[in-house]
Amino acid sequence: MLPFSRVSIIGMGLIGSSLARAVRAKMPTVALTVHDADHAVRERVRDLDLADDVADTAGAAVIDADLVILAVPVLAMMKVAASIADDLPAGCVISDTGSVKASVLSDLSEVLPEGVSIVPAHPVAGTEKSGPDAGFATLFDGRWCILTPAASADVLAVERVREFWTRLGATVEVMDAAHHDMVLAVTSHLPHLIAYSIVGTASDMESVTSSEVIKYSAGGFRDFTRIAASDPVMWRDVFLSNKDAVLDVLQRFTEDLTALQRAIRWGDGEFLEALFTRTRAVRRGIVDQGQDTDAADFGRKH
Amino acid sequence: MLPFSRVSIIGMGLIGSSLARAVRAKMPTVALTVHDADHAVRERVRDLDLADDVADTAGAAVIDADLVILAVPVLAMMKVAASIADDLPAGCVISDTGSVKASVLSDLSEVLPEGVSIVPAHPVAGTEKSGPDAGFATLFDGRWCILTPAASADVLAVERVREFWTRLGATVEVMDAAHHDMVLAVTSHLPHLIAYSIVGTASDMESVTSSEVIKYSAGGFRDFTRIAASDPVMWRDVFLSNKDAVLDVLQRFTEDLTALQRAIRWGDGEFLEALFTRTRAVRRGIVDQGQDTDAADFGRKH
Numbered sequence: 001m002l003p004f005s006r007v008s009i010i011g012m013g014l015i016g017s018s019l020a021r022a023v024r025a026k027m028p029t030v031a032l033t034v035h036d037a038d039h040a041v042r043e044r045v046r047d048l049d050l051a052d053d054v055a056d057t058a059g060a061a062v063i064d065a066d067l068v069i070l071a072v073p074v075l076a077m078m079k080v081a082a083s084i085a086d087d088l089p090a091g092c093v094i095s096d097t098g099s100v101k102a103s104v105l106s107d108l109s110e111v112l113p114e115g116v117s118i119v120p121a122h123p124v125a126g127t128e129k130s131g132p133d134a135g136f137a138t139l140f141d142g143r144w145c146i147l148t149p150a151a152s153a154d155v156l157a158v159e160r161v162r163e164f165w166t167r168l169g170a171t172v173e174v175m176d177a178a179h180h181d182m183v184l185a186v187t188s189h190l191p192h193l194i195a196y197s198i199v200g201t202a203s204d205m206e207s208v209t210s211s212e213v214i215k216y217s218a219g220g221f222r223d224f225t226r227i228a229a230s231d232p233v234m235w236r237d238v239f240l241s242n243k244d245a246v247l248d249v250l251q252r253f254t255e256d257l258t259a260l261q262r263a264i265r266w267g268d269g270e271f272l273e274a275l276f277t278r279t280r281a282v283r284r285g286i287v288d289q290g291q292d293t294d295a296a297d298f299g300r301k302h
Numbered sequence: 303m304l305p306f307s308r309v310s311i312i313g314m315g316l317i318g319s320s321l322a323r324a325v326r327a328k329m330p331t332v333a334l335t336v337h338d339a340d341h342a343v344r345e346r347v348r349d350l351d352l353a354d355d356v357a358d359t360a361g362a363a364v365i366d367a368d369l370v371i372l373a374v375p376v377l378a379m380m381k382v383a384a385s386i387a388d389d390l391p392a393g394c395v396i397s398d399t400g401s402v403k404a405s406v407l408s409d410l411s412e413v414l415p416e417g418v419s420i421v422p423a424h425p426v427a428g429t430e431k432s433g434p435d436a437g438f439a440t441l442f443d444g445r446w447c448i449l450t451p452a453a454s455a456d457v458l459a460v461e462r463v464r465e466f467w468t469r470l471g472a473t474v475e476v477m478d479a480a481h482h483d484m485v486l487a488v489t490s491h492l493p494h495l496i497a498y499s500i501v502g503t504a505s506d507m508e509s510v511t512s513s514e515v516i517k518y519s520a521g522g523f524r525d526f527t528r529i530a531a532s533d534p535v536m537w538r539d540v541f542l543s544n545k546d547a548v549l550d551v552l553q554r555f556t557e558d559l560t561a562l563q564r565a566i567r568w569g570d571g572e573f574l575e576a577l578f579t580r581t582r583a584v585r586r587g588i589v590d591q592g593q594d595t596d597a598a599d600f601g602r603k604h
Contacts, residue, residue, distance in 0.1 A: 188521025219490025276534035
């Protein structure tokens with residue numbers, strides 16, 4: 001039996017539109033209603049035929065849903081949740097797809113009524129593309145989806161959301177929201193922050209032209225530009241709402257980078273080689289656990 | 303007519319063995335002699351049949367060459383060059399594949415005899431793999447190869463090296479060695495340093511386990527681990543021999559990252575969004591110029 005029969009998705013960007021496609025593909029009998037605040041996006045979603053109904057307001061999209069998923073930037077969650085609070089059917093489950101969880105859990109809890117179950121979720125999947133055309137049904141296949149319900153959350157609601165994501169192809173973990181935010185600060189937020197930063201630094205060099213930076217980017221830089229092409233508003237919100245964890249790991253990173261800088265300045269080759277050897281082991285772990293292929297993609301062909 | 307007929311390659315790692323394979327594939331009539339200081343590598347190269355002759359000493363490998371290419375870590379160049387100085391035929395051309403050029407040009411000039419032509423080269427190509435098994439003949443196809451001869455270099459020798467790399471599939475640029483080192487500090491050396499550093503930082507977290515870092519690496523971190531799996535000795539030498547340029551761009555990067563850190567601490571969303579929007583344009587430039595594909599590889603499937 002399907003965990004939910006009437007699903008509503010608010011926000012039809014990369015993640016929301018991938019979710020819609022995945023629901024259509026994996027649970028075709030689900031009645032699917034979607035909404036996006038942007039009129040042009042709604043029109044595009046209609047053209048792409050991604051849902052049974054494209055509602056013109058968020059409230060209208062949720063009135064008979066048994067699962068509502070908010071797939072909007074993290075700092076927009078509270079406002080969207082407040083706008084649908086009066087329209088939510090009693091007993092419905094509210095989830096989301098935000099990359100930060102403690103603030104979202106707190107924001108949703110503040111504005112949503114008693115009688116709905118809040119089960120925050122973070123599918124650890126995405127690309128550097130944005131918008132409804134960028135989504136695809138298999139985005140969540142074999143990826144992790146982390147649920148961060150409050151300790152007091154309804155156990156059955158959590159299990160239904162777990163079943164929902166499992167049917168979409170994801171592997172579900174349940175985790176404390178604060179711990180999630182620290183783990184993702186390391187594995188996702190800091191890498192994005194650094195990628196954005198280095199692309200900015202490279203663009204601002206006076207002695208090296210932008211066209212040279214682009215021309216010789218295959219030596220490593222282009223991989224950073226891919227990450228730094230991700231959605232600006234989504235990432236602005238991630239950094240602002242996971243501030244403490246991001247600043248903590250950023251401080252550690254800066255210390256480590258400063259130690260490297262010192263080793264270079266003083267010609268400490270042993271220090272450098274020891275670190276560079278140690279980091280190889282981490283790569284092996286990632287490949288061994290199927291989180292990336294072993295193909296030499298860094299030197300990829302065109 | 304081929305630019306060279308007797309080519310010698312010293313060092314049979316990823317780059318040297320790719321060169322050997324490419325010479326075999328694109329200039330099959332060239333007599334190819336190779337050498338590696340590591341006995342096991344020489345045996346492997348013999349098994350793989352990558353050259354006409356695998357010499358047991360560097361000197362023996364070069365005695366009748368008209369082109370000698372040193373494909374060894376940057377700080378090993380001088381010693382290797384000194385060891386073959388007495389065996390080099392008059393009129394032969396010496397080149398290399400090092401990622402740093404000013405120090406290599408200086409080192410080679412110091413130990414090589416009059417009567418040989420020095421034409422340093424840097425093929426901007428590679429993968430995160432190492433060793434003779436990692437090489438492939440098409441590594442240089444469509445990639446840049448930067449030549450950095452001294453102003454006093456023999457023009458004909460430079461043209462012959464240009465022709466050599468062009469036949470291997472590369473597009474050749476000629477550049478001042480110091481400028482090369484600054485360009486590559488931005489596009490390659492700093493990205494590698496940061497990737498090594500962040501992988502080290504993530505491994506050292508107490509509140510997040512290594513297995514969690516690996517498990518949730520698809521959110522951005524895994525791309526850094528790929529770069530940070532590159533050859534430790536090669537990269538140690540790059541940082542030590544391009545110290546000034548690396549420290550210069552690293553200082554700029556740290557300033558920019560500190561500004562981002564401050565924006566996060568003070569909740570300056572406009573600052574963040576403006577940078578994140580600007581960096582997208584750089585990505586578009588790289589895709590438009592064919593230095594990477596537009597495929598959403600960041601969310602790659604397995």
